[in-house]
Amino acid sequence: MAKLSELMTCIAEASGIPESDIRQIGRRAREAGYIAQGARGTSAPDMGVADAANLLIAILASEFAKDAPIAIERYGVLRNSYVNDFSKVFGDGDGYYRKYIPVCPEIIKWVKSNHTFRDAVERLISDASKGEFNDLSDFMSVKDTEEKISNDIANYKYGNIDFNIVVYSNFHRASIVFFDQNARNFGIGHSSYGQLFADDGFAFYSAKAINKEVIATIGKLLVS
Structure with missing residues (x-):
């Protein structure tokens, strides 16, 4: 299992997207409740499929980090x-x-x-x-x-x-x-x-x- 910090690093390394950008988007998505919240460090919650999907949608659909929550909401429900x-x-x-x-x-x-x-x-x-x-x-x-x-x-x-x-x-x-x-x-x-x-x-x-x-x-x- 992976923590949010590990997931963000993984996506950055695999995609070539700057990790600093991903971390800003991830923080906004987590604060809005779209990524599992909890303690920090080794006690932080493990990431699941839904967390990873929401983070990816935010990365792809956000023009700015502050847009992450609305991007997840708007694009996730597209049929x-x-x-x-x-x-x-x-x-x-x-x-x-x-x-x-x-x-x-x-x-x-x-x-x-x-x-x-x-x-x-x-x-x-x-x-x-x-x-x-x-x-x-x-x-x-x-x-x-x-x-x-x-x-x-x-x-x-x-x-x-x-x-x-x-x-x-x-x-x-x-x-x-x-x-x-x-x-x-x-x-x-x-x-x-x-x-x-x-x-x-x-x-x-x-x-x-x-x-x-x-x-x-x-x-x-x-x-x-």
């Missing part, structure tokens, strides 16, 4: 408003698709359900803490048949999926973008939260994002 699911997720080792294989790992099925942005962030962190980010590239081969690949990944939740969590603070919107880790320009799908807007390219300039590796690192810390 998924659009899901684009390609459900064809595996390519060869060179980063080019050998053939499209209509296999859909569980996480892509789950994002189609009715849920909030906080639910999604919590789900990803929880799965990471359980070791469910599985890399199948080591045993997948371009010579494998569709049947073999389908059987191999039948019980996997993520397969070769990578993802980014993105918040567009100027537009009160968030998204989770899924893609093939071996061919990053091949999108698998994405789930959007909040109001849609026409010009994603323009909105990108106001976006903050973290990737799967940050979530994986947090997950490992929470169970260490």
